[in-house]
Amino acid sequence: MITSQPECDKVTPLTDTDRTTPAFAPHDHSACEARALDEAADRLAEQGGRMTPVRRRTLEILLESHRAMGAYEVLDRLAAEGFGRQPPVAYRALEFLVEHGLAHRLQRLNAFAACLHPGHDHAPAFLICRACDKLAELPAAPVRAALADLAGETGFAVERVTIEAVGLCPACAENPAGAEA
Amino acid sequence: MITSQPECDKVTPLTDTDRTTPAFAPHDHSACEARALDEAADRLAEQGGRMTPVRRRTLEILLESHRAMGAYEVLDRLAAEGFGRQPPVAYRALEFLVEHGLAHRLQRLNAFAACLHPGHDHAPAFLICRACDKLAELPAAPVRAALADLAGETGFAVERVTIEAVGLCPACAENPAGAEA
DNA sequence: CCTAACCATGTTACATGATAACAAGTCAAC
DNA sequence: GTTGACTTGTTATCATGTAACATGGTTAGG
Numbered sequence: 001m002i003t004s005q006p007e008c009d010k011v012t013p014l015t016d017t018d019r020t021t022p023a024f025a026p027h028d029h030s031a032c033e034a035r036a037l038d039e040a041a042d043r044l045a046e047q048g049g050r051m052t053p054v055r056r057r058t059l060e061i062l063l064e065s066h067r068a069m070g071a072y073e074v075l076d077r078l079a080a081e082g083f084g085r086q087p088p089v090a091y092r093a094l095e096f097l098v099e100h101g102l103a104h105r106l107q108r109l110n111a112f113a114a115c116l117h118p119g120h121d122h123a124p125a126f127l128i129c130r131a132c133d134k135l136a137e138l139p140a141a142p143v144r145a146a147l148a149d150l151a152g153e154t155g156f157a158v159e160r161v162t163i164e165a166v167g168l169c170p171a172c173a174e175n176p177a178g179a180e181a
Numbered sequence: 182m183i184t185s186q187p188e189c190d191k192v193t194p195l196t197d198t199d200r201t202t203p204a205f206a207p208h209d210h211s212a213c214e215a216r217a218l219d220e221a222a223d224r225l226a227e228q229g230g231r232m233t234p235v236r237r238r239t240l241e242i243l244l245e246s247h248r249a250m251g252a253y254e255v256l257d258r259l260a261a262e263g264f265g266r267q268p269p270v271a272y273r274a275l276e277f278l279v280e281h282g283l284a285h286r287l288q289r290l291n292a293f294a295a296c297l298h299p300g301h302d303h304a305p306a307f308l309i310c311r312a313c314d315k316l317a318e319l320p321a322a323p324v325r326a327a328l329a330d331l332a333g334e335t336g337f338a339v340e341r342v343t344i345e346a347v348g349l350c351p352a353c354a355e356n357p358a359g360a361e362a
Numbered sequence: 363c364c365t366a367a368c369c370a371t372g373t374t375a376c377a378t379g380a381t382a383a384c385a386a387g388t389c390a391a392c
Numbered sequence: 393g394t395t396g397a398c399t400t401g402t403t404a405t406c407a408t409g410t411a412a413c414a415t416g417g418t419t420a421g422g
């Protein structure tokens with residue numbers, strides 16, 4: 001059940017648009033991964049958080065694919081690599097990453113995914129493909145604005161918003177048989 | 182931990198605007214409850230579902246408050262009233278209610294809440310007060326539209342959307358000490 | 363250098379959330 | 393009144409998440 005290979009086709013060179021482009025399209029995933037790690041380091045330097053071995057490894061594991069992983073899936077990987085094998089090990093690392101904007105928690109999946117552009121302070125919307133389980137982040141400002149309008153009328157003070165869409169990514173919509181595992 | 186009293190102030194008479202007004206404001210909760218049950222019965226009649234004792238009681242329990250309840254909290258109540266005391270009893274009743282549009286599942290809370298206007302076929306947005314745990318439904322069409330726009334650009338076919346906001350309801354924003362338990 | 367304070371890591375144990383698989387009861391239609 | 397679909401109940405197990413405490417490392421002040 002555990003795979004450690006990146007899942008992305010390594011085809012097209014990295015461009016600036018990758019920063020805002022969803023993860024469904026083929027792309028140079030090792031660069032995608034490396035950039036996210038770099039930006040994560042920058043962000044931590046600003047915020048004062050410490051990037052320890054468990055935390056770094058946890059982030060790397062999440063970055064291997066554009067999927068969300070359960071805490072126990074991450075834990076198995078960490079345990080296999082010599083870190084602790086008890087749930088709090090994984091939960092603490094994941095919580096740290098989420099708090100510092102380096103990863104996201106997917107409420108619908110009870111799972112976690114690496115943030116793909118941690119440089120920005122953002123609360124994105126998520127697109128979750130129900131066929132291949134891949135995940136994309138979208139800038140959610142317009143959506144949040146629409147919600148804030150509605151909530152404002154009621155006097156409710158919105159603090160955090162969860163916006164998660166389930167559906168089919170372009171590849172899986174074309175080839176429902178199983179475009180990409 | 183288990184309370185069976187409705188939590189709402191029983192003050193103002195029911196008006197048509199209650200249908201679209203969030204649940205944070207004081208209102209005649211017994212009427213609110215009764216209407217939701219009526220509309221639920223109507224909806225089931227249309228759809229062919231059977232309103233059995235467990236299901237009805239489960240819906241009534243959810244309707245007692247404008248909060249979301251965990252499946253085990255519901256189960257405790259059901260067990261105390263002579264229904265089965267095993268998890269599937271609660272999960273099946275809750276699943277039935279959700280499938281028939283009579284209740285909602287709150288992803289952020291891993292919990293369930295009665296739908297307040299089951300007559301409409303809707304996928305609302307939720308406002309969750311982090312202080313008093315009360316819950317309101319908002320018509321989410323504008324929000325979903327904004328999201329569909331963004332997702333459409335990427336070729337992603339959105340099927341279902343979760344929109345849940347956490348924050349402070351008007352009462353708790355004014356009186357952070359503990360406006361209403 | 364040393365040590366106190368803080369943080370990170372690890373553990374045990376448990377709480378909470380969810381489902382698979384099977385047995386038995388209910389009810390409507392024929 | 394028997395068949396067949398649905399509902400309810402059970403046992404057992406799995407998945408997810410946390411509280412509480414012990415240990416170890418880092419670091420700033422003395």
